[in-house]
Structure formats: structure tokens, C-alpha cells
Amino acid sequence: MNPPAIDSHFNRKRGEDTHRIKKAGTSAFLLFNNDELRKLRDLIDSALGGTTNDSTD
Numbered sequence: 001m002n003p004p005a006i007d008s009h010f011n012r013k014r015g016e017d018t019h020r021i022k023k024a025g026t027s028a029f030l031l032f033n034n035d036e037l038r039k040l041r042d043l044i045d046s047a048l049g050g051t052t053n054d055s056t057d
Contacts, residue, residue, distance in 0.1 A: 002024035011018040019037050022029040032040065 004024060005022045007020045007022065008017060010016070014033070016033050019032045019034075020029045021032070
């Protein structure tokens with residue numbers, strides 16, 4: 001099984017950096033901006049029992 005591919009770039013239309021996480025072997029993807037990606041990482045860390053929080057919120 002191939003891991004998901006992550007493509008990050010500046011999206012001119014949205015005026016922000018975006019991160020597209022693609023499901024291997026399909027055209028499906030999830031799109032996140034920096035804030036959404038940071039919140040997702042915090043949720044994953046919390047679910048795995050991590051105690052670090054890099055968020056400035």
C-alpha cells in the first residue's frame with residue numbers, strides 16, 4: 001500500500017498556502033490551508049497521546 005502523497009504550494013486564487021493530501025491510486029484528495037493543517041496535526045497528536053502543541057491559538 002502506497003502512503004498518501006502531500007503536495008504543498010501557494011494557491012493564488014485563495015491567497016494562501018494550501019496542502020493537498022492525495023489518496024494513492026485515485027483522484028481523491030483533501031485540501032487544507034496552514035491553520036487547518038495545524039489543527040489536524042494537533043488532533044492527531046492528542047489522539048496519539050502527544051503532549052506538544054505548536055499552535056499559537
